[in-house]
Amino acid sequence: MSKELDFKAFDCDNHYYESEDAFTRHVPEEMQSRVVQWAEVDGRRYHVVGGKLSKAVVNPTWNPIAKPGALHKYFRGNPEGKNPHEYLKEREPLPDAYINRDARLEVIDSQNLEAIWLFPTLGVLYEELLKEDTQAVVALMRGFNRWIEEDWGFDYKEKIFAAPYISLMDLEAAVAELEWCLEKGARTIVMRPAPVWTESGQLSPGDPVFDPFWSRVNEAGITTVIHAGDSGYSTQGYAEDSFGSNMTGRYRPSIKAFSIERAAHDWLITMSMERMYTRFPNLRIASVENGADYLDMLFRKLKQQALKSPGWFDEDPIELFREHVWMNPFWEDDIYEVIEFMGADHVIFGSDWPHIEGMPTPLDYLEEVEDLNSDDLKLVMRDNTRHLTTPRTS
Numbered sequence: 001m002s003k004e005l006d007f008k009a010f011d012c013d014n015h016y017y018e019s020e021d022a023f024t025r026h027v028p029e030e031m032q033s034r035v036v037q038w039a040e041v042d043g044r045r046y047h048v049v050g051g052k053l054s055k056a057v058v059n060p061t062w063n064p065i066a067k068p069g070a071l072h073k074y075f076r077g078n079p080e081g082k083n084p085h086e087y088l089k090e091r092e093p094l095p096d097a098y099i100n101r102d103a104r105l106e107v108i109d110s111q112n113l114e115a116i117w118l119f120p121t122l123g124v125l126y127e128e129l130l131k132e133d134t135q136a137v138v139a140l141m142r143g144f145n146r147w148i149e150e151d152w153g154f155d156y157k158e159k160i161f162a163a164p165y166i167s168l169m170d171l172e173a174a175v176a177e178l179e180w181c182l183e184k185g186a187r188t189i190v191m192r193p194a195p196v197w198t199e200s201g202q203l204s205p206g207d208p209v210f211d212p213f214w215s216r217v218n219e220a221g222i223t224t225v226i227h228a229g230d231s232g233y234s235t236q237g238y239a240e241d242s243f244g245s246n247m248t249g250r251y252r253p254s255i256k257a258f259s260i261e262r263a264a265h266d267w268l269i270t271m272s273m274e275r276m277y278t279r280f281p282n283l284r285i286a287s288v289e290n291g292a293d294y295l296d297m298l299f300r301k302l303k304q305q306a307l308k309s310p311g312w313f314d315e316d317p318i319e320l321f322r323e324h325v326w327m328n329p330f331w332e333d334d335i336y337e338v339i340e341f342m343g344a345d346h347v348i349f350g351s352d353w354p355h356i357e358g359m360p361t362p363l364d365y366l367e368e369v370e371d372l373n374s375d376d377l378k379l380v381m382r383d384n385t386r387h388l389t390t391p392r393t394s
Contacts, residue, residue, distance in 0.1 A: 004366075007378065008114035010385040011362050012328055013227075013288050013350025015121050016152060016162070017062040017098045023047070023126070025150075027143035034136040035143070036126065047122070049129040050136060056125050056230070062098070064091035068353050069360030075332050088356065098354060101152050101160055108159055111353075111362050114382060115389070117188060117225070118152060118162040119288070120144075121355070124192055124229025127167050131197040131232070138173045141165060145181065154186040161389055163190035163225055168205060169197055174213050178220075187389045188223045193267035193290065194231040205267065206274025218280040221392035223326075228289040231263035264290030268325065269298050273305060275313065277320040282394035285325045288350055292329040295341045322346060326384060331359065335368050335380075344376035348384045 023036035037048045045061055047054045059065075066088045074084050096103040108116060123144055130136045145164040148154070152162040164181040166189045168174045181189060195202045196210070203209060217224060234241055239254035264287055277283060302317045322342055328350040329338045339347050351365055352358025359365055369377060 005112065005363070005377075005381065007382060008112055009349060009363060009381040010114050010383075010389075011116045011351050011353065012286065012348045012385045012388075013352050013358070014116040014118050014362075015352070015355055016104075016118055017065070017094070018060075018120065018122050019099055019147070019151065020061065022123070022147045022151075023140065023144060025143065026146040027139050031136065031139040034133055035130065035140050049126050050133060052129065054126075054129060056122065060122060063094040065094050065098070066091055066356045067360070068355065069358055069364070070356040072358075072360055072364075075330075075357060095354075099151075101156050105157065105159055113362060114386075115159045115161065117288070117350075117385065117389075118160055119190055119225075119227050120148075120165060120229075123148075123165050124190070124227055126230075127169075127192060128194070128230040128232045131169070134169050134197075134199060137167050137169050141167050141173070141177060145177065149184050154181065154184050161187045163188040163227075165189075166191045167196075168210055168213060171210060171213060174210075175216060178213065178216055182220055182222070186222065187391070188225050188286070189217070190225040190227050192229040192231050193226040193263045193287075204270050204274060206271050206276045211279075214276065214280050214283065218282045219394060221282055221284075221394060223284045223286050223388040225286045225288050226264060226267055226290065228260045228264070231259070231267075233259040233263050235259070260289075261291045261294055265294040265298055268321075269301060272302055272317045272321050277324040278314045282392060283324055284388060284392065286328065286348065286388055287325065288328045288348075289330070289352055290328075292327045292333050292338045292341075295327070295338065299341065326388060331365055331368050336371065339372075339376070339380070344372070344379045345384060347380050348388070349381045 024032055027035050034050060039046055039048045039053065041053065044059070047060050067090060070087050071084060073080060074082065074087055097107040126140060127137055130140060148162050148164060152160060154162055154164060164186050166174055166177060178189065196205055235254065235256050239256045268287060271285065299318050302321065306313050306317055326346045326348050327338055327342050328348045329335050335347070349365055351362035353362050369380060372380065
């Protein structure tokens with residue numbers, strides 16, 4: 001770490017590891033076979049999602065677990081020329097702080113953090129696997145959110161802000177779930193960046209049919225987070241589409257590595273082209289763990305669309321984007337370039353701790369922002385996420 005902070009940082013991207021009953025504790029027994037169950041195969045336990053074996057992760061019991069930031073060197077350019085699997089050989093018993101909120105509070109303090117946003121590990125993967133069964137997705141959403149609230153809390157001691165997961169597949173259920181989350185003190189909500197599967201077909205998240213949901217989000221003034229997950233993006237035959245990755249043998253690169261960024265780009269630009277920020281002027285969107293390398297192209301395309309569609313946009317769509325969207329770049333992105341596009345007041349620090357793709361410790365991130373002036377550093381490392389955590393009156 002090249003510098004120290006004279007304030008505590010606010011990390012916008014922390015994760016828990018789901019308990020063994022996270023997807024079953026609050027799901028009605030009669031629905032569990034359509035949602036998530038456990039199965040043992042060749043001595044290993046896996047989730048069965050919608051009746052199909054899921055190998056999205058090798059060990060969904062999490063014990064033992066790879067260490068935080070295990071792939072840090074790999075994402076920094078792999079200077080040692082290793083296969084990704086080699087970085088993951090070292091495991092440890094599952095730390096209590098990954099599954100227990102009071103233990104996590106101690107870690108937050110030891111890491112010189114003021115607070116964290118907390119997101120799922122598996123919970124952002126399973127809507128894709130259940131998308132053809134609306135009732136199963138609703139049961140998953142309701143049950144999972146009640147587990148989150150019970151085990152972590154949506155606002156635990158003003159330090160842990162776990163985000164409830166929302167699916168728009170059933171509009172009535174989504175609005176009801178949002179109301180429940182607001183009653184329980186949610187400061188953010190999280191959804192996957194993907195088109196919405198409905199019984200009448202796929203729809204844009206900005207389709208007017210979803211206006212009752214977005215109107216309530218707008219009124220409540222909470223932040224909507226799109227977080228990397230399984231967005232259902234296909235490699236169109238260029239590579240396997242399965243979400244789990246095979247890191248054995250010689251690693252083979254493919255366009256699958258870009259699916260997270262493709263999904264976020266398409267969701268974000270669609271929200272702009274649907275004029276969501278003039279229709280709902282109190283909407284705040286945070287893109288977390290989706291990268292930001294595509295901003296140059298996104299802005300260029302938005303400008304082109306505005307010129308090709310005179311009269312469609314009420315205001316400059318790029319300026320509206322900069323006003324209503326906050327970006328959490330991948331740590332390996334050029335963060336100074338992202339700040340140039342968005343402004344320092346719309347870039348947020350996230351470490352992805354304790355995931356293998358993130359930082360070994362959250363403030364290792366300081367190496368990426370060592371040239372920021374003190375005012376911009378406070379914005380990126382603390383103040384912007386503080387701002388987004390406080391509901392904003394319309």
